Amino acid sequence: MKASQVFGLVTLHWIIKNTLTVGVIALIIIFQPELRKALEHLGRTRFLSRRMFDNDEEIRKVVEEISLAAVNLSDTKTGALIILEQETGLNDFTHSGIKIDAAVSSALLENIFVENTPLHDGGVIIRRDRIAAAACVLPLTEQEVKKDLGTRHRAAIGITENSDAIAVVVSEETGIISLAINGKLTRNYNYEKLTNVLTKILEHNLEDDFSMFKKVKAWLTKTKKK
CATH class of the missing domain: 1.20.5 (Single alpha-helices involved in coiled-coils or other helix-helix interfaces)
Structure with a gap:
């Protein structure tokens, strides 16, 4: 009492x-x-998720296609927003857009963002080596951003604030390529710099995935022996 x-x-x-x-x-x-x-x-978040990529070669191909598309879009000052899904699932956002389910290629990405086409507005979401959907509606950040940053940049920051996704943005005003990670935006990327940064991030995640896979496999093997 x-x-x-x-x-x-x-x-x-x-x-x-x-x-x-x-x-x-x-x-x-x-x-x-x-x-x-x-x-x-x-x-x-997927607690026991499948690996995002199977090997370094798969990462290299996807990164090269994305980087090439970003540079070509930058040259023509065509606005673009490309999201790479990681551990945090983005199904809520892919469902807001138009399903594509096609292999990642620079040509397809460039065509998607051609002005005055149905898929131009919104973001493209890439899942592993596939373009999952286009024209996706994404959350805008509530942060105060520079006046020269538009809706795409606000969406890039917003989606990376709410997930572990990576966002590549091309400004239609200046052609500047930017990268958003964890709600932080960095700018002025060229092909080499963008390729290097994306590759390092994805390869690091691949190493973590393999490490987790080995731990789960070892635990299952140990359990079977008991």
Whole structure:
């Protein structure tokens, strides 16, 4: 029995009990945006996911096609937004666009972003070595960004704030190629720099995937022997 009840302090007991309840509710209300983002991320994350890529060669081919498309689009100042899905699933966003399900190629990416075509607006989402969907509606960041950054840049930052995706952006105003990771945007990429950065990120993720695969395999082998 609680001390407040032992000594007959019924009113005090009522105040303490209800203060705790109100406090919990207040915390939920105050931190609602953070809790919502955490739950969204948890819901989209694959706990025992398949590997994003099988080998370095597969990564190299995809990265080269994306980088070539970005540079060609930059030369013509054609706006583009290319999203590379990682561990966090992006099905909610692919469903908002038009299904493509085609091999990643610079020619296809360049055609998708031709102005005044049905797929031009929105983002392209790449899953492994396939273009999953185009014209996808993506969340815009609530951060204050530079005035010369448009909707594509805000969407690139927004999608990488809410997931571990990588976003490549081409400005239709300046042709500048930018990269967004973890809600941070860096600019002025050329073919070599973009290729190197994307390759390093994806190869690092591949090493992590193989490490996890080996751990799971070892655990399953150990379990079978028992």
